[in-house]
Amino acid sequence: MTKIIGLTGGIGSGKTTVANHFRKANVPVYIADDEARKITQSPEILGEIKNTFGDSIFDNSILNREKLSQIVFNNPDKLALLNAIIHPAVRKHFQDWVTMHQEAPFVIYEAAILFESGNYKNCDFIITVTAPVEVRIQRVTQRDKTTREQVVSRINAQWNDEQRISKSDFVLENTDARTTKNEIDKILKILKNS
Ligand code: ATP
Numbered sequence: 354m355t356k357i358i359g360l361t362g363g364i365g366s367g368k369t370t371v372a373n374h375f376r377k378a379n380v381p382v383y384i385a386d387d388e389a390r391k392i393t394q395s396p397e398i399l400g401e402i403k404n405t406f407g408d409s410i411f412d413n414s415i416l417n418r419e420k421l422s423q424i425v426f427n428n429p430d431k432l433a434l435l436n437a438i439i440h441p442a443v444r445k446h447f448q449d450w451v452t453m454h455q456e457a458p459f460v461i462y463e464a465a466i467l468f469e470s471g472n473y474k475n476c477d478f479i480i481t482v483t484a485p486v487e488v489r490i491q492r493v494t495q496r497d498k499t500t501r502e503q504v505v506s507r508i509n510a511q512w513n514d515e516q517r518i519s520k521s522d523f524v525l526e527n528t529d530a531r532t533t534k535n536e537i538d539k540i541l542k543i544l545k546n547s
Contacts, residue, residue, distance in 0.1 A: 359476035369463065
């Protein structure tokens, strides 16, 4: 059976960069946040979001994700409502995607909140990508239109490295790009023989 390799790490650690290395090695990669974003745009899900959160988060029928994020960010009850709409659809989409790749010995499931969501329980192995917090803050403020304070607030809302590492099979320190690539090759060898 196709094994599911969870790939996680804090914001700016380099999950997507690492996922792209796996993709280049012909490993199917599922980027959970991107797929969830696409699924959120489907008419059925948009309809349910409108029924639950009202018209005010839509600008001319287009979901204003920023407004929705502001509603759910510090409100666990509202976040639970949103998750109850989106999660079942996302789960089904991922299951169908795995079925589509059943010939592959393993696939990568990349998710920032793999542990927080409980989805780590569905993984056969887990890789955590790490980098020093200061480096991550610099990477994200350079990559996105965001502030240091916003990045720190995201970091504080996620599990920390110590928590992630305690539940991981592999820890991938991603600071020097060449070392990262070598470590990925080593992990690939182990996974191929597992
Ligand atoms: P997020 O949680 O925000 O989705 P992420 O963990 O997926 O982030 P990436 O998007 O892969 O992180 O990387 C963050 C930024 O850091 C990107 O601009 C990427 O190009 C850069 N980056 C990643 N790894 C390295 C590295 N080893 N050396 C220098 N820059 C890097």
